[in-house]
Every structure is written in C-alpha cells, then in structure tokens.
Amino acid sequence: MSNDIYRTYQLQPPAHLNDIKTTVICPATEKHVKKYLLQETYLVEETGEDYRTITLPYIQSQSFSVQWVYNILEKKAEAERIVYEDPDQDVGFVLLPDFKWDQKQLDNLYLIAIVHRRDIKSLRDLTDMHLLLLSNIRKKGEENILKRYGLAASKLRVYLHYQPSYYHLHVHFTALSYEAPGCGVERAHLLSDVIQNIQMDSQYYQSRSLSFPLRADDNLLSKFKEAGKL
Numbered sequence: 001m002s003n004d005i006y007r008t009y010q011l012q013p014p015a016h017l018n019d020i021k022t023t024v025i026c027p028a029t030e031k032h033v034k035k036y037l038l039q040e041t042y043l044v045e046e047t048g049e050d051y052r053t054i055t056l057p058y059i060q061s062q063s064f065s066v067q068w069v070y071n072i073l074e075k076k077a078e079a080e081r082i083v084y085e086d087p088d089q090d091v092g093f094v095l096l097p098d099f100k101w102d103q104k105q106l107d108n109l110y111l112i113a114i115v116h117r118r119d120i121k122s123l124r125d126l127t128d129m130h131l132l133l134l135s136n137i138r139k140k141g142e143e144n145i146l147k148r149y150g151l152a153a154s155k156l157r158v159y160l161h162y163q164p165s166y167y168h169l170h171v172h173f174t175a176l177s178y179e180a181p182g183c184g185v186e187r188a189h190l191l192s193d194v195i196q197n198i199q200m201d202s203q204y205y206q207s208r209s210l211s212f213p214l215r216a217d218d219n220l221l222s223k224f225k226e227a228g229k230l
Contacts (some may be wrong), residue, residue, distance in 0.1 A: 039215040120169040128202040
C-alpha cells in the first residue's frame with residue numbers, strides 16, 4: 001500500500017531475529033488449557049460483602065495449588081534465577097524474572113516479588129499490619145532492579161493484580177514502557193496507591209468494591225451469576 005508518505009511492506013526477518021519463546025506446562029490441567037483459550041470477558045464489581053460471601057468461599061472450596069511458589073521460596077526450584085532475596089519471614093520476599101521476560105532487553109523487563117509469608121492470599125487480606133512488608137518490597141525491589149539492571153524507579157510500573165492468577169501474595173515489577181498483560185486499570189493496582197490507601201484506612205481493602213475481569217468459563221463468574229450479581 002502506498003499513500004502519500006505512508007507505505008506498508010511485508011518482511012521476512014532472518015532466523016537470528018525471529019526467535020519464538022515458548023512456555024511448556026506439562027501435565028496441563030483443564031484450568032491451564034482454559035487460561036489460554038480465547039473467551040468472552042465480563043467485568044465484575046465485587047463489594048466487600050461479595051468477597052466474604054461469594055469469592056472467599058469459592059477460593060476455599062478449590063484446590064488451587066501453589067506448591068511451585070513454595071518450591072521457589074524453599075530453593076527447591078529456580079534458585080539460580082533469584083535476583084534478590086530478603087530472608088525475613090515477616091517482611092521478606094524473593095525477586096526473580098517472570099517467565100514472560102526473555103531477560104534480553106530492558107524494554108519489556110518483568111520481575112515478580114513473592115513474599116515469604118504464606119497467610120496472605122491477595123489484596124483483600126492487606127491491612128496496616130502489612131505496611132512494613134509492602135514498603136519493604138517497594139524499596140528493596142526498586143533498589144535491586146536499579147543495581148542489577150540500571151532501571152530507575154521512575155521507569156518502573158509496580159503493582160498487584162486483583163484477582164491474582166494465584167493466591168499467594170506477589171508484586172509485579174515491569175518496565176513502564178512495556179504494556180504487560182494484566183497491567184490495565186481493570187486488574188492492576190499500583191503498589192504506591194495500595195500503601196497510601198491502607199495508611200488512610202486500615203480496612204480499605206476489606207470494605208471497598210473492587211472490579212476485575214472474569215472469563216466466560218470461569219467458575220467464579222458462575223457464582224456471581226447464581227448470586228444475581230450479573
């Protein structure tokens with residue numbers, strides 16, 4: 001196509017510029033397969049009461065395994081990938097690259113901070129008792145990314161997901177230039193905002209409504225429909 005100063009072309013890059021990064025899950029459960037299928041998505045607005053009566057019972061009734069997280073924390077797997085660790089069992093965490101990052105360029109930098117504590121499932125559990133933990137993750141995470149990769153805090157997007165993809169508290173660190181999956185306003189909550197919200201109201205995340213997307217085949221969506229919330 002050619003139109004004034006605009007043209008389009010079809011290109012075939014050479015092999016050394018045409019790598020494909022692949023993640024393999026084996027054996028894959030039905031839940032894993034569904035995660036990667038194209039599905040219609042709905043935005044759910046969950047009140048604090050909805051969380052206590054719909055979401056939390058659903059989470060507790062499911063067998064969501066986070067053994068792979070414990071393997072990382074216990075150095076049984078991926079120990080060589082850890083960028084930084086604060087071993088404190090109350091405010092500590094491990095920082096390591098997310099599988100989505102090829103670790104070859106900083107434009108799509110993506111790391112995850114996984115807390116050592118095992119009693120915090122998600123954003124909904126956070127109160128002022130966790131402020132030291134959250135502040136420690138932000139401070140030391142940013143410091144060590146600067147030290148290791150030369151990327152300043154002003155170049156980072158630091159956030160939590162709600163709903164999270166797994167129920168063990170973790171924080172995402174991505175390059176601000178990278179439009180990472182799940183970084184949109186319907187799912188991502190900036191860590192700096194989370195800290196300030198809790199400082200204003202210790203029960204902020206127990207009481208306020210939170211919106212998040214759910215796929216059509218998600219069983220939690222069915223629970224909200226059954227409760228007449230959609």
